[in-house]
Every structure is written in structure tokens, then in C-alpha cells.
Amino acid sequence: NGACFSIFKIKLTLPPRHPPPMSSDSSPPSPELTEEQKQRVEANRLRALAKRKALLSQQQSNPPSLNPCWRSFKSRKISDPCTHNAIPPKPEPVLPERFGVRLEICSPDSFSITPRPVQGFTYPGQAECFRRLEGLLSNVMSTHYTQIHGGGEASVYKLRDYDAVLKCLKNYKDVEVEEIPWTTYNVLEKFSHSYTSGRWIPCRPEHLPDEKVEELIQKLPRKLLETLLPFQLDGLKFGLRRG
Structure with missing residues (x-):
């Protein structure tokens, strides 16, 4: 009869299917320790604690010192390649004092x-x-x-x-x-x-004593002796004394 009917299609959405959750620990369970193994583990732990305690007490009584092998260690000098083959200067000789x-x-x-x-x-x-x-x-x-x-x-x-x-x-x-x-x-x-x-003493063969000098002066002309000045007379005696 000309009637239009709208047909609504209802879409049904189904929830997704998830895989079953996996266990966090996939490794197989470890077997339980026996009583003997537990005793051995406990003994090892006690020995380790005793060693640690002895080491701490030794360090407190004797402070740590530098390892002897490091005492003789010396850092290597880095040589300059420019002066590697240079001849070192010779030290100047030290002269003795005199x-x-x-x-x-x-x-x-x-x-x-x-x-x-x-x-x-x-x-x-x-x-x-x-x-x-x-x-x-x-x-x-x-x-x-x-x-x-x-x-x-x-x-x-x-x-x-x-x-x-x-x-x-x-x-x-x-x-x-x-x-x-x-x-x-x-x-x-x-x-x-x-x-x-303060008086003349002859010291060489050609020297004359004062007596001989006076004798020679007295042989000079009287007029010449009277005209001589005192310093001229002393010069004359000086020359005669030394020959």
C-alpha cells in the first residue's frame, strides 16, 4: 500500500577475545633446599661475616698505607720531539780559588x-x-x-x-x-x-863615607863654597856619597 518502512540494522559488537594471561615467572619452580644444604649456606654466611669483621678491625688498628709497589712508581717524562735529539750542554768546569x-x-x-x-x-x-x-x-x-x-x-x-x-x-x-x-x-x-x-851609611863599594865626602868638599875653592846655597851643598854631598 505504498508505505515505506525503514529497516534499522543493529550492529552487534562483540568484545575482543584476549589470550589468557601468562605467568610473570615463566621459569620452572626451583626445587627446595635440603636441610644439609641450608646448614652449609648458613655456615658460609657466618664465615664471610667473621672475615669481614676481622678485616674491619685490622684496618682500624693499622691505617692503610701506600702500596710498596706504588712508592717506586715514577711518572714518565714527556719528551719534546723538537729537543729529543738535542745534545745537552756541557757543564762549565768549576775552577779552584787562588x-x-x-x-x-x-x-x-x-x-x-x-x-x-x-x-x-x-x-x-x-x-x-x-x-x-x-x-x-x-x-x-x-x-x-x-x-x-x-x-x-x-x-x-x-x-x-x-x-x-x-x-x-x-x-x-x-x-x-x-x-x-x-x-x-x-x-x-x-x-x-x-x-x-838619620845618618849616612855606605852600602855599596862605590859609596863614600861622610868623612871622605867632607874631605873632598874642603878641596873645592873657598870662593865657590861661599857662593853655594844650602840646598846646592846638600845636593853636592848627595852625589859624592854615592860615588
Whole structure:
């Protein structure tokens, strides 16, 4: 009869089918320990606890020290490749200390000692040289110090002490001695007697005594002697005394 019927289709949704849950522990159950095995496990545990307790007590009584094998361990030096084949510089040789002394006449009755460097040896310095000389010549009294032309200093001694000073210096192995020439010293030593006594004493064959000098002067013309000034007469005597 022309009637339209709407047919509704009802869709039935069935719940999904899940697989049965699996057990979390898929391994087979372990067998139970026997009484003997339980006793053995307990004994092992007690022994381990005893060892640990003994170790702790030993560490408390004796603090841990560095292992001997680490004491001798040294870190390796990293060498520079640029200087690996370089030849190390040779150390400079250390020269022994030594100095020389120069003995010189500085007045009719005195002489001086001047320290100087020696080639091939280390010079200890002027102050140190004088300090050593004072100890070496402690039995001889120096008069004073004097300035020399080079700007240094020299110690001055009496000419009568020359032999004693020279003997002490020669006995000291670290000092090179430059003596006064013998002829110079011999003449000066004889002249020093005249200087200290205040009167002329001949010391060489050509020297004349004052008596002979006066005798020669008296032979000069009287008029010439009267015209001579005092310093001219002294110069004449000086020349006649020395021949």
C-alpha cells in the first residue's frame, strides 16, 4: 500500500577475545633446599661475616698505607720531539780559588802587599784576600792600608818584617808570590839603616863615607863654597856619597 518502512540494522559488537594471561615467572619452580644444604649456606654466611669483621678491625688498628709497589712508581717524562735529539750542554768546569800577591817597595823602610787575580783560577775578591792574609800573617803587624794607582788597596808592612812575611806567604799553597827583586831589596835594606838612624851609611863599594865626602868638599875653592846655597851643598854631598 505504498508505505515505506525503514529497516534499522543493529550492529552487534562483540568484545575482543584476549589470550589468557601468562605467568610473570615463566621459569620452572626451583626445587627446595635440603636441610644439609641450608646448614652449609648458613655456615658460609657466618664465615664471610667473621672475615669481614676481622678485616674491619685490622684496618682500624693499622691505617692503610701506600702500596710498596706504588712508592717506586715514577711518572714518565714527556719528551719534546723538537729537543729529543738535542745534545745537552756541557757543564762549565768549576775552577779552584787562588790569588797572587805582589810585594813592592813603597817607602825607604816599608813595603806593600797587593792581591791580584791569577789566570786559570777563580779570584775570591780583594776583601776576601785581605781577610785571608790577615789570618795568614797574624804574627806580623801591618802598619796601614794604602791606595794604589789601579784604584785598589794594598797592605803596608815594615821592611824589617819582609823575611817573616815572605816565609809565611810561601808556605800557603793557594797564594802565588811575586817577590821584590833581590838586588832592589838588598840595596833598600842597607839604605833603610841610614834612613832609620838619620845618618849616612855606605852600602855599596862605590859609596863614600861622610868623612871622605867632607874631605873632598874642603878641596873645592873657598870662593865657590861661599857662593853655594844650602840646598846646592846638600845636593853636592848627595852625589859624592854615592860615588
